[in-house]
Amino acid sequence: MTSPCAQHSPEERKQLKEIILPILDDLQRVGMELCRSQSEAEELVAETLVRACENFGSLRAHSKAKQWLMGILTNVFISKYRTKQTRREVVYDEYSDEEQKFSLFDELSQPFFWWGNPEREVMNKFLDDDLKRAMNSLPEESRAIVVMCDVEGCSYEEIASVLTIPIGTVRSRLSRASSELQKHLYDHAVDMGWVAQRREDRERKAVNEQG
Amino acid sequence: MSKDKARDIDCQEALKLVAAYVDKQAEGDDTEALEKHLDSCRHCFDRVEFEKLFKNRLRALKVDVSSMNLSPKVRQILEDL
DSSP, X not given: OOOTTTTSOHHHHHHHHHHHGGGHHHHHHHHHHHSSSHHHHHHHHHHHHHHHHHTGGGOOOGGGHHHHHHHHHHHHHHHHSOOTGGGGOXXXXXXXXXXXXXXXXXXXXXXXXXXXXXXXXXXXXXXXXXXXXXXXXXXXXXXXXXXXIIISXXXXXXXXXXXXXXXXXXXXXXXXXXXXXXXXHHHHHHHTTSSOSOHHHHHHHHHHHHO | OOGGGSOOOOHHHHHHHHHHHHXXXXXXXXXXXXXXXXXXXXXXXXXXXXXXXXXXXXXXTOOOOTTOOOOHHHHHHHHHO
């Protein structure tokens, strides 16, 4: 198999290496955070480097190398690992405020209790593994944005730049992804018996008992 | 801008500002306006504290790769360069 670097001159190959080496740890780390296993992450990073070699000409300024490589990584992740089930999640752009967003806080908080914060108690019960599993069940686009914003701490501007989308789209995708993540965590809390029922069911039951 | 001079907002508007505030990505005087609201609204204060807790949990999922070796494929690509 021809090496992806074969097309490049020795000088270009040197430049590519100089660009990639300082960012390799970041690529591995984000790869691990995006993927469900180390082998998947290794495949992702390898594919990213191959694409970087093939598309080296598209990198305008070497100062933007990190952003460029991260962009390739996330794009490969989103397109390559998109499962059949999530293929329907094609367009995320408009997410109206009126749409019901799922909120763990709204579901769990008891505003009239002054001796505890049930929402915080439930959050403290989750293991890191529970959170990682919930993240792994998100569609790839949602997972990518949660990883970048919440795990990696990137600014909205950085995310917009890496994914080449407007900042407004970053906000709306984050909102949706967070909602999906919280719903998964809530379902886990119900499965574990930490929460009896959905709030609307509890409230409906209370109304029925009064009537 | 000091909090006192910030605009007054209600819970509905505060809710819209929480996400960006917790991400430290709030715009304009939204930070001051929200903080002013949180000074006197227990429910919104609890919501922000919860969202901060949630974010801290996600941040803790950051992976340490310092002891991770490069895969053979990656090593091969780098050797070819």
